[in-house]
Amino acid sequence: MAGSVIIDELTGRKFTLDEPDQLGANEEVTFLLNLHGGGSVGPWQHEYFPAYDYMDELRLVIATPSAATKxxxxxxxxxxxxxxxxxxVDWVFARYGAGRIRAFWLVGHxxxxxxSNRLLEQDYFKDRVDGWLSLSGGRxxxxxxxxxxxxRPGAPIRRP
Known part of the structure; x- marks a missing residue:
């Protein structure tokens, strides 16, 4: 399933946005910023972690960008x-309003x-994020x- 392609007007970069159908004017949503792993791109992450399958049921808004460095x-x-x-993040908060975003989660493979773990150290994200989900990485x-x-035979030597 394809979401809408949105252009970040400040950088010219694109991201995929999935949002629930028939969203009420004051209805709350849960926002997921969905980050791909190394060597990958946003469209692959979009399918690897298809949260959009639950966007209507759980009222999810999912933004899936791609890294610039190739x-x-x-x-x-x-x-x-x-x-x-x-x-x-600013675009999503402006579209829905901070009062309608029930929770904001960083998700990354x-x-x-x-x-995602690194972003949590920044005041910008620390002050907004409610949860962090690591999909195979970011320990x-x-x-x-x-x-x-x-x-056991052949085991490495324990180091202090």
């Missing part, structure tokens, strides 16, 4: 993308999850390995 592979880079991501904190991982 070489050596497509990926999110703060200097190239953060302004555009803020513009997308792999490097998009790590980018918070170090992994804890059990002792049994090191107690």
């Amino acid at each position: 070489e050596p592979s497509r990926r999110w880079v703060a200097e190239a993308d953060d302004e555009h991501l803020r513009n997308v 792999s490097q998009g999850g790590m980018t 918070i904190g170090a992994i804890e390995l059990p002792d049994s991982f090191f107690d």
Whole structure:
């Protein structure tokens, strides 16, 4: 299913917008900023995480942009993308009004999850975001390995 293609007038960049049908004038929505992983693009993420399948039932508004940096592979880079991501958020908040956005979630696959985590450190996003969903990436904190991982033939040496 294809959403509407919206152009960020401040950067000239595009993003896909999915929104519920027959939305009431004062009806609340949940906004998802849906970020692709490294080496990918917005249209792929749109299908990989098809939240639009639930947009009518759950009253979701989903914005799915693409990273600008293409070489050596497509990926999110703060200097190239953060302004555009803020513009997308501003556009959605202006369209619906802050009072109608019940919740705002950052959603990202792999490097998009790590980018979402990075965005949460910025006051702009910290003051607006209600939740963060990482789809295979963007881990918070170090992994804890059990002792049994090191107690086997050929296992790596435990380091302090």
